[in-house]
Amino acid sequence: MKVKAFGIVAGALIAAAPLASFAAGLPAPFEGSSTLQADGVVKSVDQAKHSVTVLDAQGGEASFNITDTSNLPQIKQGGKVHIRMMRNAVISVTRGADGHGAAAQSAQANTVHNLTAEVQTVDHATGIMALKGPNGAVFHIQGREPAKVVNVTPGMQVSVAYAPQVSVAVAPAQ
Structure with missing residues (x-):
């Protein structure tokens, strides 16, 4: 049920992403997850x-x-x-490392997405990106399909739209 709901949310957000991002040469939105331990x-x-x-x-x-x-x-x-907390997300590149992006998409990012961040590093083999949030804290998101983050580079601005569900597990420490 959670996966189905996330798929619907992700699909809606991806469908709502302006086509201007593609015209500006920015990578397409992609799904990922954030894990905190x-x-x-x-x-x-x-x-x-x-x-x-x-x-x-x-x-x-x-x-x-x-x-x-x-x-x-x-x-x-x-x-x-x-x-261990895990949360699914949809990541959309809003501005390239060169500062170019779609104004319409940036305006949408402020109303639709939960968080705007700057890409610090990208491991293209694993799809793991280090992102710097507006408060200066660095956090990590792993793209579900590493091939979809191949055109994401440090310096790009991204919007992260988190799914409303959070998966939380607890275990005795070893």
Whole structure:
């Protein structure tokens, strides 16, 4: 169901992308995913609600609604855990490294997409891109099909439209 819903969202966003991006020689939009992994200590766990609150090494606190509950019965207060969050996205290049892009697409990026970032590095073999967000933080997105990121280069501006669903798994730390 989640995959089908993402496919519909992705299809709609790709279909809505202005044709100007292709005329400007920019790569076509493509699907990818972002994965965040972190370790921490369990502050609290609610088995019934499938939620866990974790403290990180700096004392920061975050709560997670666990979607993959296979390890949840093993999670106890005070125990060390490993959290893995994955979120699907559609990535659209809005401006080339040379600064050229479609004005219509840039305007759309501010209303349709969740985040605008600059490509820092691209591993064309794996499809993994390091992106620098508006707050200066660097994060990674992996293109589902590495061949679709072949024309993406450092310096390009991209819009990242995240799917509304987040997959969160928790496991005892080893």
